[in-house]
Amino acid sequence: MISRSNSALLIVGHGSTVNPDSSAPTLKHAAEIRRREIFADVACCFWKEEPSLRDALLFFRDGTIPEVYVVPNFISEGYFTRTVIPRELELTGPETHRSSGQIWKYCEPVGNHRGMTELLLRRAHDVAPEISEAETSLLIVGHGTSLNDNSAAAAKHQVEKIRALNRYGTVLNVYLEEPPLVSDWLKLTETRNVVIVPFFISDGLHSDEDIPAMLGIDAADRRSTGAPSQLHGRSLFYSTAIGTDPKFADVIIEQTETFRAQRLEPQSAS
Amino acid sequence: MNGLAQKIALAKWMVAGLRRIGQISITVRKDGAFSLTHREDTARDDFTAYSAVEDAAEIARFDDAGKYRPLKTAPNLRHGWQLMIGDLSGLRLALDLFYPGRLAAFLAEENGLLETTPLRESLERQSGMYRAAAKIRDEEADKLVGNFCRSDGGCLRTILWKRDGEGAIASTQLPPEKFDPQHDQTGLAEAVVPLLCQEACNLLVAEARKMVKSEGVASPAE
Ligand code: SF4
Numbered sequence: 174m175i176s177r178s179n180s181a182l183l184i185v186g187h188g189s190t191v192n193p194d195s196s197a198p199t200l201k202h203a204a205e206i207r208r209r210e211i212f213a214d215v216a217c218c219f220w221k222e223e224p225s226l227r228d229a230l231l232f233f234r235d236g237t238i239p240e241v242y243v244v245p246n247f248i249s250e251g252y253f254t255r256t257v258i259p260r261e262l263e264l265t266g267p268e269t270h271r272s273s274g275q276i277w278k279y280c281e282p283v284g285n286h287r288g289m290t291e292l293l294l295r296r297a298h299d300v301a302p303e304i305s306e307a308e309t310s311l312l313i314v315g316h317g318t319s320l321n322d323n324s325a326a327a328a329k330h331q332v333e334k335i336r337a338l339n340r341y342g343t344v345l346n347v348y349l350e351e352p353p354l355v356s357d358w359l360k361l362t363e364t365r366n367v368v369i370v371p372f373f374i375s376d377g378l379h380s381d382e383d384i385p386a387m388l389g390i391d392a393a394d395r396r397s398t399g400a401p402s403q404l405h406g407r408s409l410f411y412s413t414a415i416g417t418d419p420k421f422a423d424v425i426i427e428q429t430e431t432f433r434a435q436r437l438e439p440q441s442a443s
Numbered sequence: 444m445n446g447l448a449q450k451i452a453l454a455k456w457m458v459a460g461l462r463r464i465g466q467i468s469i470t471v472r473k474d475g476a477f478s479l480t481h482r483e484d485t486a487r488d489d490f491t492a493y494s495a496v497e498d499a500a501e502i503a504r505f506d507d508a509g510k511y512r513p514l515k516t517a518p519n520l521r522h523g524w525q526l527m528i529g530d531l532s533g534l535r536l537a538l539d540l541f542y543p544g545r546l547a548a549f550l551a552e553e554n555g556l557l558e559t560t561p562l563r564e565s566l567e568r569q570s571g572m573y574r575a576a577a578k579i580r581d582e583e584a585d586k587l588v589g590n591f592c593r594s595d596g597g598c599l600r601t602i603l604w605k606r607d608g609e610g611a612i613a614s615t616q617l618p619p620e621k622f623d624p625q626h627d628q629t630g631l632a633e634a635v636v637p638l639l640c641q642e643a644c645n646l647l648v649a650e651a652r653k654m655v656k657s658e659g660v661a662s663p664a665e
Contacts, residue, residue, distance in 0.1 A: 189513075190513035190645075190646060190649070191511065191513070192511075193504050193505065193511040197500075200497075200500055200540075201497075204497050207536075214446045216539075218544075220645065221513075221645055222513065222515075222543075222645075223514070223515050223516070223542075223543040223544055223644070224539075224543035224544030224547075225544070225642075225644060225645060227560070227641075227642050228543070228544035228547065228548065229544070231544065231547040231548055231550075231551045231557070231641075232544075232547050233446075234448060234547070234550070234551065234554075234556070235446070235447055235448045237447065252571065256570055256571075257570070257571075260568065260570070
């Protein structure tokens with residue numbers, strides 16, 4: 174495993190003023206990465222919680238840390254990664270040189286990671302290990318509209334990639350706020366088994382209440398029994414949000430690797 | 444490894460007797476371990492015992508009534524727990540989960556490197572749904588900060604920022620000690636590691652926006 178004993182890692186999350194589960198996965202991934210002692214220091218910051226992105230400007234003020242990797246724990250590029258994070262962290266591009274000489278390296282959001290498709294498939298498999306995938310519909314849930322980002326496009330992109338693998342009978346995008354809606358699952362699918370994976374960073378109101386309500390299942394089932402919900406003669410297997418997967422710790426680390434690899438590549442003529 | 448500068452500073456603060464931070468009391472035990480409790484709990488012994496650094500995040504997440512605490516420096520830390528921590532690295536991480544970012548802010552201040560941002564500048568910088576917050580009038584901001592940031596029931600931080608670039612006080616409705624890092628904002632009058640506020644938090648910005656929006660409905664002539 175790589176060692177970055179003189180680099181620091183800053184993981185940027187959205188956080189929430191109402192949902193206590195929002196920042197939990199980000200904090201967990203940070204704790205796991207810290208445990209591995211790859212970086213000299215690991216910290217988180219949040220748009221809607223403390224420490225704020227502005228607070229993070231005061232972190233890593235340590236002469237022994239020449240570089241800081243910034244990894245957005247977001248599903249897609251969009252308003253937050255392009256506008257809010259650079260503004261609040263005073264980033265001027267992929268690499269920002271601070272007056273102290275420290276360099277802040279702005280990595281791509283976790284949702285862009287090339288292994289995301291594999292993670293979604295693994296989640297889908299783990300929640301329904303015994304079923305035949307060919308006779309199963311896989312629904313990837315995105316937020317859709319209203320949110321000022323490209324998460325719907327990112328979810329679409331994942332569905333296309335999974336579909337191309339020809340493993341599941343059907344692979345579809347469904348959304349909370351735009352058609353095809355989660356609540357149309359019965360119309361959209363024909364198979365006996367339906368697996369639903371939220372393409373979200375954390376569990377919270379959407380995945381604990383909104384999606385189960387739209388599916389017509391009891392959300393508590395998912396946590397307690399692990400057994401599928403039976404509805405209209407179908408079996409519904411509902412997974413937790415993709416971002417709660419412990420593998421996200423690896424994804425975050427690998428985003429810093431990718432950044433480094435890309436910067437090392439010879440620049441193209443443009 | 445791991446935030447060396449902060450760890451050295453923390454050790455110094457412990458030696459200097461700064462063993463209170465916000466609502467937390469830190470006891471240094473003979474074996475070098477640290478015991479953390481709520482400051483109002485030092486006399487009790489019916490604690491729920493915790494020993495993992497990360498438990499700090501769980502303890503800090505909900506208040507006594509089980510309600511989510513969106514502002515970690517609000518004076519509503521729950522009671523009835525004791526967190527045992529083996530070493531200084533752990534103490535630093537735990538305090539950073541209880542009061543995120545505050546050690547870094549105090550250290551920067553001690554080193555004369557803490558820059559503060561006037562409220563107007565924080566508001567002007569906003570985009571998207573928060574852009575409207577900048578329309579708040581001075582009198583309204585004065586009232587809002589006086590209420591929202593007050594140590595008694597609002598937030599235990601020491602305010603270091605000004606209302607504007609001219610240096611207007613953040614709020615005339617707050618007592619002078621709200622701006623004094625030496626002052627123990629809990630009112631218990633002990634030596635503390637202060638919880639510094641160098642720039643308005645997102646919650647205050649959101650409140651400013653709310654004020655502007657509600658006014659838009661209430662007084663359309665404005
Ligand atoms: S602006 Fe500062 S003092 Fe006011 S509530 Fe937010 S953190 Fe506390």
